[in-house]
Amino acid sequence: MQTRWPHDPAEAWRPYEPSPADPWDLTKVLRLHRRAGFGATWAEAQRDLAAGHETAIGHLLNGAPQGPDGRAGAAIDAFADAMSESYRAGSEGLGGIRQVWFFRMVFSAWPLRERMLLAWHNHYATSESKVYDKEALTDQHLSQRKLWRSPVSQMQLAMLRDEATLTWLDGAQNLRGSINENLAREFLELFALGVGNFSEADVKDAARTLTGWQRVYERTRRVKYTEALHDPGEKAILGQKGAWHDEDLARIASAHPAAARRIAWRLWRTFVSDVDDPSPELLEGLAASMRVNGDVDVARGLEVLLRSRLFHSDCYAGRRVLSPVEWVVAALRVGQTFPPHPDLAEVIPLTDRMGQWLFQPPNVAGWPGGLEWLTDPALVARANFAAWLTSDASQVAADHWSQLPARYGVSPGDAEIDFWTCLAWGRTPTAVERGPLAAELAKPQPVARARMFRTLLCAPAAQLA
Amino acid sequence: MGTRRQFLRSVTAACGGCLGVEQLAPTWWHTVAAAAAANTTGRRLVVIELEGGNDGLNTIVPFTDDLYYKARPSLGIMPDQVLKLNDQLGMHPAMKPWQKFWDAGQLAIVENCGYPNPNRSHFESMDIWHAGQLDSIVPAGWLGRAADNAAAGELCYVGEGAVPHALSRRLRAVPSLGRLADLKLLPDAADVLAATAAAGDDLAAAVAVRLQSARDLSARLPMPKEEPNPAAQGGNELADRLGVIRALLEQDQPFRIYYTSLGGFDTHAAQANSHENLWEDVSTGVAGFLDGLKASKLSEGVAVFLFSEFGRRVHENGSVGTDHGAAAPVFLLGDGVKGGLQGGLPNLADLDDDDLRYQIDFRDVYATLLTDWLSVDPVNVLGPREKKLTLFG
Numbered sequence: 001m002q003t004r005w006p007h008d009p010a011e012a013w014r015p016y017e018p019s020p021a022d023p024w025d026l027t028k029v030l031r032l033h034r035r036a037g038f039g040a041t042w043a044e045a046q047r048d049l050a051a052g053h054e055t056a057i058g059h060l061l062n063g064a065p066q067g068p069d070g071r072a073g074a075a076i077d078a079f080a081d082a083m084s085e086s087y088r089a090g091s092e093g094l095g096g097i098r099q100v101w102f103f104r105m106v107f108s109a110w111p112l113r114e115r116m117l118l119a120w121h122n123h124y125a126t127s128e129s130k131v132y133d134k135e136a137l138t139d140q141h142l143s144q145r146k147l148w149r150s151p152v153s154q155m156q157l158a159m160l161r162d163e164a165t166l167t168w169l170d171g172a173q174n175l176r177g178s179i180n181e182n183l184a185r186e187f188l189e190l191f192a193l194g195v196g197n198f199s200e201a202d203v204k205d206a207a208r209t210l211t212g213w214q215r216v217y218e219r220t221r222r223v224k225y226t227e228a229l230h231d232p233g234e235k236a237i238l239g240q241k242g243a244w245h246d247e248d249l250a251r252i253a254s255a256h257p258a259a260a261r262r263i264a265w266r267l268w269r270t271f272v273s274d275v276d277d278p279s280p281e282l283l284e285g286l287a288a289s290m291r292v293n294g295d296v297d298v299a300r301g302l303e304v305l306l307r308s309r310l311f312h313s314d315c316y317a318g319r320r321v322l323s324p325v326e327w328v329v330a331a332l333r334v335g336q337t338f339p340p341h342p343d344l345a346e347v348i349p350l351t352d353r354m355g356q357w358l359f360q361p362p363n364v365a366g367w368p369g370g371l372e373w374l375t376d377p378a379l380v381a382r383a384n385f386a387a388w389l390t391s392d393a394s395q396v397a398a399d400h401w402s403q404l405p406a407r408y409g410v411s412p413g414d415a416e417i418d419f420w421t422c423l424a425w426g427r428t429p430t431a432v433e434r435g436p437l438a439a440e441l442a443k444p445q446p447v448a449r450a451r452m453f454r455t456l457l458c459a460p461a462a463q464l465a
Numbered sequence: 466m467g468t469r470r471q472f473l474r475s476v477t478a479a480c481g482g483c484l485g486v487e488q489l490a491p492t493w494w495h496t497v498a499a500a501a502a503a504n505t506t507g508r509r510l511v512v513i514e515l516e517g518g519n520d521g522l523n524t525i526v527p528f529t530d531d532l533y534y535k536a537r538p539s540l541g542i543m544p545d546q547v548l549k550l551n552d553q554l555g556m557h558p559a560m561k562p563w564q565k566f567w568d569a570g571q572l573a574i575v576e577n578c579g580y581p582n583p584n585r586s587h588f589e590s591m592d593i594w595h596a597g598q599l600d601s602i603v604p605a606g607w608l609g610r611a612a613d614n615a616a617a618g619e620l621c622y623v624g625e626g627a628v629p630h631a632l633s634r635r636l637r638a639v640p641s642l643g644r645l646a647d648l649k650l651l652p653d654a655a656d657v658l659a660a661t662a663a664a665g666d667d668l669a670a671a672v673a674v675r676l677q678s679a680r681d682l683s684a685r686l687p688m689p690k691e692e693p694n695p696a697a698q699g700g701n702e703l704a705d706r707l708g709v710i711r712a713l714l715e716q717d718q719p720f721r722i723y724y725t726s727l728g729g730f731d732t733h734a735a736q737a738n739s740h741e742n743l744w745e746d747v748s749t750g751v752a753g754f755l756d757g758l759k760a761s762k763l764s765e766g767v768a769v770f771l772f773s774e775f776g777r778r779v780h781e782n783g784s785v786g787t788d789h790g791a792a793a794p795v796f797l798l799g800d801g802v803k804g805g806l807q808g809g810l811p812n813l814a815d816l817d818d819d820d821l822r823y824q825i826d827f828r829d830v831y832a833t834l835l836t837d838w839l840s841v842d843p844v845n846v847l848g849p850r851e852k853k854l855t856l857f858g
Contacts, residue, residue, distance in 0.1 A: 169733075170733040170734045170784055170786070173733075173734045173783065173784035173786075174783070174784070175783060177783065178782065178783015178784065179782060179783050180733055180734060180782050180783055180784045180786065180788065181733075181782070181788040181789070182731075182733040182734075182788065185585070185586070185789070189586055189588075195586060195588075195589055200585065200818065203585075275668055318665060318666065318668065318669065319668060321672075353647065355625070355626055355627070362625070362626050362627075362728075363516070363517075363587070363728070364587075365587075365588050367626075367627075368627050371638075371668075371671060371672075371675070372627035372628065373627075374638075374672060374675045375622075375626070375627065375628060375641045376638075376640055376641050376642060376647075376648060376675075376678060376679040376682050376683070377641065377642050377643055377647035377648060377679075379658070379675060379676055379679035380647065380648050380649070380650055380654070380658075380679055380683055381647070383650060383651075383654035383655075383657065383658040383679075384650060384651045384654045386654065386657065387651040387652075387653035387654035387657070388651065390653070391653060429664075430664040432664055433664050451653075451657070454653065454654075454657050455657040458654070458657045458658050458676070460665065460669045460670075460672035460673045460676065461664070461665065461669060463672050464665075464668065464669060464672065
């Protein structure tokens with residue numbers, strides 16, 4: 001396996017320390033936000049450049065005090081929580097829930113959490129197309145929100161007992177004496193271990209282990225466990241024998257050596273690259289840091305990853321394709337199109353045309369990611385979004401784009417070109433790129449700035465992180 | 466890690482270890498046109514992927530086999546309901562629209578298709594069918610290799626989401642669309658798409674090529690004057706996609722191999738209704754497509770091939786559904802097809818870990834499609850294959 005990390009794999013996950021040869025600079029700040037969040041506004045970038053690497057990384061890991069529009073993080077969360085509750089109880093479909101999640105992504109002071117929720121949504125990829133139940137899908141999302149960096153056995157067990165999962169993978173039909181393998185197989189293959197780490201016999205016994213859960217329609221609960229519907233016999237799971245229940249399956253699977261590799265792989269795809277696989281040594285290094293007390297410590301994995309030398313190096317910079325939702329949210333955040341922001345109810349359906357309709361992943365393996373996002377219709381839809389955002393149709397004020405640099409005292413010329421590319425690409429342009437951009441900016445104002453941002457959003461560099 | 470699937474999906478694999486080669490073909494349209502000109506037979510292949518694992522035993526029913534009815538106490542389809550193909554096998558009653566193709570000798574069914582050591586993971590098994598290889602890791606799908614190595618002609622994916630790996634090519638992105646309207650660029654978008662020069666590494670270059678391809682395809686395909694009415698086909702997604710393919714065929718677009726898919730075949734629970742609905746959609750959709758082509762005088766040059774990543778467990782499960790299985794039938798329809806049943810009867814008395822054993826290697830079916838329909842040498846696509854089926858003529 002090729003690796004882009006040219007050093008000893010053991011060095012990759014040690015903490016990055018700034019040095020005169022490798023200083024904490026604007027490039028690193030922008031990369032941190034673009035790869036662990038949804039990009040940085042100019043103010044966020046300047047703040048974290050001045051704050052130094054420890055504080056800046058802390059802003060991503062544990063949330064910043066304020067979101068991109070200056071509101072307190074706690075206020076944004078409280079508002080979103082209230083919206084979420086009202087939508088869950090309301091009579092509309094999933095549209096409201098999608099909208100609250102988008103609102104959180106655009107305004108959150110803790111974008112890492114939202115990025116991890118996108119990752120978990122892709123990991124436990126559950127679709128409205130079979131579940132058809134707004135409350136169930138909302139509750140699954142809220143469970144993931146609660147456990148997003150907990151030890152993974154807790155997330156695994158919550159998902160095994162989750163109404164949406166039990167419906168999506170037929171777990172609610174898997175009862176003593178009438179086995180349905182679907183949930184057990186996908187749990188072992190996709191959620192917990194990955195292909196090649198279990199046998200067909202494990203699938204059959206894991207299915208018996210999961211028997212006894214059904215959906216119920218009661219005011220206070222939606223799933224119910226009935227001992228009489230559980231297969232009480234002995235099962236062999238990954239070499240361990242016992243009269244196991246679902247919590248045993250979650251525990252045994254999370255303690256298996258492959259469990260940490262599976263989650264480390266998910267973190268790699270989410271924050272490092274979805275086009276280059278890690279070498280086995282690199283993956284094992286990250287996985288090893290997450291094996292704590294017979295479980296997989298997700299919070300620790302995130303911390304190791306975001307502080308690491310590899311993460312802050314050039315080796316994998318620009319080796320990840322932004323998903324449609326990430327790309328749209330980044331455009332809204334770094335473009336600071338608030339207030340008033342474009343109507344999210346108008347924005348969200350456009351991500352469907354780009355190939356990522358939240359709560360409708362293509363199948364239980366989730367969206368494949370990487371270059372596969374960039375089909376012809378998806379790229380047409382991305383370009384159409386960029387055109388819409390920078391036109392009157394989006395309700396963003398016509399002079400918004402021409403005023404944005406001036407708001408930060410950025411003067412026209414090279415500094416302004418840097419300003420725009422730092423927002424849209426997370427880097428300054430090369431000499432070859434700079435020429436055409438200067439020509440763009442020289443065109444009549446105020447249209448030239450809108451056109452500039454639109455052009456940058458449609459460039460290859462804007463699709464990558 | 467290191468699974469077939471992850472490797473196939475990594476960039477280095479998809480591009481033969483060097484993404485930069487995509488740069489060699491920045492505007493694919495010229496090469497497409499040249500390839501189309503070089504292809505003299507005029508034949509087109511339409512591949513339909515039935516995603517999720519189609520229950521072969523309830524599609525082509527062994528209606529005289531007691532073991533079938535023992536294994537399927539709730540789901541078994543009774544002999545008086547099946548559409549009889551011979552004394553032992555009959556089609557699911559929902560496949561009535563295919564009866565006329567069978568009667569006319571234009572429907573070939575190859576029973577018991579599969580491969581050794583069946584993989585019961587959807588994703589691994591689908592990747593095996595996509596790759597056309599069992600264990601060696603290959604950089605492109607079987608149809609992608611047919612285009613790259615054997616001049617089989619250009620490919621087009623019609624459907625939602627990512628382009629299936631069967632089509633992935635070493636050298637370039639594969640054109641795709643769901644509906645023609647998907648490719649309509651707003652005026653302000655058209656002039657900025659692919660406007661900037663690509664700086665950066667092979668990945669940035671690959672993205673630039675895709676941006677250029679999207680703009681080219683958008684400019685090349687005629688846009689419908691109004692949005693098609695999604696209800697026109699009664700909610701039959703496959704029929705909608707086949708309608709797009711028919712429109713492209715009628716425009717004589719220079720694609721030789723079209724690929725589309727229909728999901729929903731992963732029938733673990735309450736299967737009877739959903740499986741019936743699926744086959745109603747498939748058989749109605751394909752029949753409507755072929756009838757439409759006949760009206761346009763194009764049907765002689767088009768063959769339709771349908772497959773799924775595996776069949777399902779012989780014994781129904783506890784939820785009146787079926788779990789993942791192994792061997793299953795594939796289907797081929799068209800004016801040029803030699804109708805009939807091949808591959809023998811499913812043998813329910815001799816199972817492999819509760820599943821049907823394969824009798825026909827799916828790669829032999831692929832080899833026959835390549836040789837006898839697309840007139841290309843399959844050796845550079847599939848390696849040497851000894852056995853060939855008779856599916857055409």
